[in-house]
Amino acid sequence: MRLFDTYTRGLVELPSPPGPIRMYFCGPTVYQRIHIGNARPFVLSMWLKRWLEQNGYEVRLAENITDINDKIYTAAPGHSAELATQASRWYVEDTDLLGLGRPDHEPKATETVPEIVDLIGKLIDRGLAYPAGGDVYFRVAAFPDYGRLSGRLGDDEALRNPSEEPERAELKEDPRDFALWKAHKEGEDTVWESPWGPGRPGWHIECSAMAEKFLGQVFEIHGGGNDLIFPHHENELAQSRGAGSEFARMWMHNGMLQLTGEKMAKSLGNIVSLREAVQEWGRETILLYFMSAHWRKPIDFSDEVLAQASAQAETFRNHFVGLEAEPEEIDRQALARVLDDDFNTPEALALFHDWRARGRTASLRWGLELFGLGELAEAAAAPADLVALAEKRREARASRDFDEADRLRVEIEDQGWEVRDVADGFELVPK
RNA sequence: GGCGCCGUGGCCGAGAGGUUAGGCAGAGGCCUGCAAAGCCUCGUACAGCGGUUCGAAUCCGCUCGGCGCCUCCA
Numbered sequence: 101m102r103l104f105d106t107y108t109r110g111l112v113e114l115p116s117p118p119g120p121i122r123m124y125f126c127g128p129t130v131y132q133r134i135h136i137g138n139a140r141p142f143v144l145s146m147w148l149k150r151w152l153e154q155n156g157y158e159v160r161l162a163e164n165i166t167d168i169n170d171k172i173y174t175a176a177p178g179h180s181a182e183l184a185t186q187a188s189r190w191y192v193e194d195t196d197l198l199g200l201g202r203p204d205h206e207p208k209a210t211e212t213v214p215e216i217v218d219l220i221g222k223l224i225d226r227g228l229a230y231p232a233g234g235d236v237y238f239r240v241a242a243f244p245d246y247g248r249l250s251g252r253l254g255d256d257e258a259l260r261n262p263s264e265e266p267e268r269a270e271l272k273e274d275p276r277d278f279a280l281w282k283a284h285k286e287g288e289d290t291v292w293e294s295p296w297g298p299g300r301p302g303w304h305i306e307c308s309a310m311a312e313k314f315l316g317q318v319f320e321i322h323g324g325g326n327d328l329i330f331p332h333h334e335n336e337l338a339q340s341r342g343a344g345s346e347f348a349r350m351w352m353h354n355g356m357l358q359l360t361g362e363k364m365a366k367s368l369g370n371i372v373s374l375r376e377a378v379q380e381w382g383r384e385t386i387l388l389y390f391m392s393a394h395w396r397k398p399i400d401f402s403d404e405v406l407a408q409a410s411a412q413a414e415t416f417r418n419h420f421v422g423l424e425a426e427p428e429e430i431d432r433q434a435l436a437r438v439l440d441d442d443f444n445t446p447e448a449l450a451l452f453h454d455w456r457a458r459g460r461t462a463s464l465r466w467g468l469e470l471f472g473l474g475e476l477a478e479a480a481a482a483p484a485d486l487v488a489l490a491e492k493r494r495e496a497r498a499s500r501d502f503d504e505a506d507r508l509r510v511e512i513e514d515q516g517w518e519v520r521d522v523a524d525g526f527e528l529v530p531k
Numbered sequence: 532g533g534c535g536c537c538g539u540g541g542c543c544g545a546g547a548g549g550u551u552a553g554g555c556a557g558a559g560g561c562c563u564g565c566a567a568a569g570c571c572u573c574g575u576a577c578a579g580c581g582g583u584u585c586g587a588a589u590c591c592g593c594u595c596g597g598c599g600c601c602u603c604c605a
Contacts, residue, residue: 397544407556438545509567
């Protein structure tokens with residue numbers, strides 16, 4: 101299997117099964133319900149994990165929850181910890197709606213502070229970081245490869261990395277330097293002890309610490325949205341490599357969701373929460389929607405596109421109505437051809453349609469289940485009273501009493517079911 | 532301004548030097564008491580302009596347009 105790697109800007113072959121494949125995906129910063137854009141890397145990572153496991157790989161996936169961050173302090177002055185705890189629960193609850201299972205580890209920054217402090221100490225010992233005024237900064241000048249991941253190597257202007265708070269700028273040796281540890285400030289209601297005084301971790305260091313804690317000093321895949329390439333992942337890489345880890349061997353960066361032509365982002369306020377989207381469209385439609393575009397490309401979120409995904413869900417559902425399972429060899433090869441080539445889910449979706457049209461039902465069911473769409477293959481059983489009505493309708497039709505038959509059809513429809521006449525009787529399908 | 536990504540038929544969206552992508556919508560037909568579902572048929576698309584080539588949507592150059600990152604962001 102090969103995947104596109106941001107670092108080398110090309111396709112990279114994965115080791116053969118059983119691997120292991122250790123994956124780290126960047127999860128959200130938790131201070132409100134996540135939006136569907138946040139769901140894309142989650143969905144991608146879970147699908148990839150399921151596919152790799154299906155192919156005999158030993159997979160370990162860690163996906164962090166960042167629960168220490170300026171945004172959280174701002175969103176809930178005086179009770180940031182409660183908000184972070186609550187929003188972490190929302191995150192798990194909302195992503196559970198997708199029915200794809202959970203990553204193997206979902207560490208939180210607040211549970212990783214000792215490891216973070218150790219890592220910072222190591223970087224200071226190696227001359228790659230320095231304390232200043234209660235903060236600790238990474239010394240970019242001491243890490244020659246800085247900028248390679250994001251392609252900003254050797255570009256002085258682009259490498260300027262001004263501090264998020266201007267008042268910290270004078271503490272830095274170099275404007276490119278970034279905070280590993282931030283001294284406690286007035287108004288921040290959570291604080292941890294450290295050799296450099298009370299404070300809290302900077303934004304990037306927690307991922308370096310968590311990845312090492314749960315995956316080790318080297319792992320195969322690091323993923324996340326492509327808006328994280330710089331500075332977040334560039335900084336993670338510098339921290340971890342600087343501390344002597346090999347860190348990620350390849351990087352997967354998914355494209356952004358677009359809403360009215362702009363990236364969907366909390367800071368832009370053009371948000372649709374994952375929860376709302378699932379409630380409005382149903383999980384199958386949301387998953388098919390994600391399948392419809394290659395993971396690296398941007399994807400629009402619009403009613404029209406969702407309606408198309410919904411229609412596809414309906415098409416698959418119809419295929420299984422009244423269908424008896426038939427023994428048949430599952431065509432794993434066909435799916436492997438497209439998924440092993442940079443995890444091409446739109447091609448996989450096209451294959452599903454092909455299987456449907458050719459009656460490869462067992463393959464189709466297997467493929468749908470792999471993507472968490474197994475429910476599309478389950479025909480719902482109608483309640484007995486509706487079956488009785490449908491039975492009455494069949495009798496009416498047999499005696500050519502079509503007025504009565506049509507009346508019964510409306511009655512059944514009023515209860516949310518549709519009758520379809522087939523060769524040997526009828527089918528009842530939820531509307 | 533710098534670093535990247537991308538422009539495919541009404542819409543979504545793969546593909547990638549010569550061969551039908553697929554789906555959604557639409558039109559016609561088959562089936563049906565009527566429907567629904569299903570099936571069949573119908574689109575000759577690849578931003579523009581040059582170039583390379585026997586041949587380009589696919590390679591190269593330029594132009595135009597869109598998007599992301601460079602500041603918290605999946």
